[in-house]
Structures are given as structure tokens and as C-alpha cells.
Amino acid sequence: MPNRKKDDLFEFEIHTMTRKEMQEAMHRRLRKIYNEFLNAFEFIKKYPKSATFFGSARASENDFYYQKARHLSERISKELGYTIFSGGGGGIMEAGNRGAFEAGGKTVGLNIRLPHQQQRNKYTLKTIEISYFFVRKVALSFAAEAYIFFPGGYGTLDEFFEIVTLIQTGKIPKVPLILFGNEYWGKLNSFLKDTVYSSYKAIDEKDLELFTITEDEDLILKKIATSPERTPLPSSEDANLPLAIKQ
Numbered sequence: 001m002p003n004r005k006k007d008d009l010f011e012f013e014i015h016t017m018t019r020k021e022m023q024e025a026m027h028r029r030l031r032k033i034y035n036e037f038l039n040a041f042e043f044i045k046k047y048p049k050s051a052t053f054f055g056s057a058r059a060s061e062n063d064f065y066y067q068k069a070r071h072l073s074e075r076i077s078k079e080l081g082y083t084i085f086s087g088g089g090g091g092i093m094e095a096g097n098r099g100a101f102e103a104g105g106k107t108v109g110l111n112i113r114l115p116h117q118q119q120r121n122k123y124t125l126k127t128i129e130i131s132y133f134f135v136r137k138v139a140l141s142f143a144a145e146a147y148i149f150f151p152g153g154y155g156t157l158d159e160f161f162e163i164v165t166l167i168q169t170g171k172i173p174k175v176p177l178i179l180f181g182n183e184y185w186g187k188l189n190s191f192l193k194d195t196v197y198s199s200y201k202a203i204d205e206k207d208l209e210l211f212t213i214t215e216d217e218d219l220i221l222k223k224i225a226t227s228p229e230r231t232p233l234p235s236s237e238d239a240n241l242p243l244a245i246k247q
Helices: 019-044 064-080 092-102 133-141 154-168 182-199 205-209 217-225
Strands: 050-054 083-086 107-112 126-130 146-149 177-179
Touching: 019 107, 019 126, 019 133, 050 064, 050 092, 050 154, 064 083, 064 092, 064 217, 083 092, 092 107, 107 133, 126 133, 133 154, 146 154, 146 217, 154 177, 177 182, 182 205
Parallel strands: 050 083, 050 146, 083 107, 107 126, 146 177
Antiparallel strands: none
């Protein structure tokens, strides 16, 4: 049998793999996923009071929403003492980290590893590298006392619908879910209200109250300040889990 390099499943041509090789590759992948989840949760536990910023990675420094995210982040950090989380990249993610950085606050990035490496923004004081988008999304979903969404693309919308679904189904507590940008998010809200709710009855009317569309910074800070602190994440010891799956 040829000596195959034990690396990611992508290293193999599936049709040339034996069943044993496929099983070994699968187990290596599962170990890696498990350890990434464990490391991510242990990392975010260090920051019990935080707000997470989401939005387009394409927003430039001169973009209206970049500047709004930067200013809002600065206020949350300075006035509330919250850590600011982001995906660690550019655009709105950078703006969120930058505002907290300039306020002298804590600023954290959960950076994704990509074939063409995502450039980690320089305003994250602490960061963790994650290989899988779904691991990062789950970690960000459990990381904060508030989620603040600025206009963005498919990734931003995916993250928004993930979190609003988790709140709707009771998988995570109801926390401030802020959509910053009246024009952008207002159109989505109209679709949800007029089509998804009114025409198709696919959601309940109360589901439209799970998020707040606003550009009022004072209101946002008030909602965050009056929101209860999230229940701490269980540690590996609490759950009687090993610190890592052995290779």
C-alpha cells in the first residue's frame, strides 16, 4: 500500500482511497474539529462581557458604516467596559476592533484560515486562528452579550439568520440583536414581515421582535447595558471532557 501523507482529506483523491484510508482521514478531521471547538470555547471564556460586530469585509475606511461601527465600538468599550469581538478580518470587522483599540479597551478576533490567507486586522490585541467557518460561527454565536450587525453580504446574512434562529428556538438566551442601518435592514424586515410572515405564515409575528433595527447609539448602549450577562460556558472539566483528543 502506498505511504500516504496523513493530512487533511483534501490531500487525497477520494476515488483512489481504500476504506481504511477514508476512515483514518475522517477520524483525523473529526479530531481537528473537536479540538478547534474546545480551543475556541476556552478562548472566549476569558471575556465574559462582550459585544460582537458583524458586517461586510469590503467596507473601506471611508465607508459610512465603517465609521459608524468604529464610533459605536469605541463607546461600548469606553462607556460599558465590554470586550469587542469580530471575525478578525477587514471592513466592519476591522472597524469594530479599531474603535475599541482606540478607546484603550479589549479587542479580540476569531480569524479564519483560508487558502488565500485572510489578513488579520491590526486592531485585535488577542486572536485565535480557526480553520472551519462553522466552528467560528458557533463560537461567535456563544461569545457575546450583544450582537451588532452592519450591512454585509452572504456571510453577514448567514450569521444573522443563524443567531436569530438560535434565539427563536431557545438554543441561546435572548440577547440584544442589533441591526445597524435603517435602509439596508429595513428592506429585509419588510420581506420578513410582508412575505415570510403575512403571506406564508412561516414565522410568528413575535419573531419579528427578536431583533432591533436602529442607528441610535444611545438606544444600543442602553439595550446592551441592561442585558443580563450570559451564563458562563462550561469548561472541559465541567463537562468531564478531555482537554484534547489525542492524535
